[in-house]
Amino acid sequence: MSSLIRVGVLDEQEVVHYGLRFCFSDLPDISLAGAYRRAHLALRAVKQGNIDLLIMDHLLKSGDGIGYIRNLRINHPKLRVLVFLAAPCPTTMTVLMDVGVHGIVCKRQPLIACIHAIRLLASGQRYLCPSIADLSSPPYQAVGNDAEEALLSFPSLTHREKEVLRLCIDGLTVTRIAELSCRSLKTVSTQKQAAYRKLGLKGDMDLFRRLARYGV
DSSP: OOSSEEEEEEOSOHHHHHHHHHHHTTOSSEEEEEEESSHHHHHHHHHTTOOSEEEEESOOTTSOHHHHHHHHHHHOTTOEEEEEESSOOHHHHHHHHHTTOSEEEETTSOHHHHHHHHHHHHTTOOEEOHHHHHHTSTTSOOSOOHHHHHHHTOTTOOHHHHHHHHHHHTTOOHHHHHHHHTOOHHHHHHHHHHHHHHHTOOSHHHHHHHHHHTTO
């Protein structure tokens, strides 16, 4: 990456575009190379090599934000991805880090935090909003115990099924998982039931009995 960091912004709110453009205007090392309201326009800029780092909201009205990020990381591994979150949420953080984002900034943070995160990502490092980092430590740890990992490592589970199962273990409803992942309620429900079937579970009670059996 050159000394000038070319940043693209994918957000449907014009005020976000304006605010970041103003924020970067006097910075010698950061340039707002493009502001996009639609995911396919940002993707076009990425494919053309016009941006080095993409700032985006993970909730896209135009489609599956999590899937979009996953595809970016697979097809454009050199691109750095910084995600805006409306509020700290360790479960959402876990999903985002699992699909390969390089940094997470909360919208309630000052803009200087966004600038700091951009510079860290451009240097090959990662950034996590301090309030999310605090929430992700005990007693709010979203992942990490042996029983969970044993279930999630079951070989026939797909990536999406593992993702849904992890969120179910964290106590999220199917409706909330659908909202976070920008998938339909039917899709998430089908993935949850497929995971349960593969694990020999009849329902939520069976899931937590299985976890309790292994000392969760």
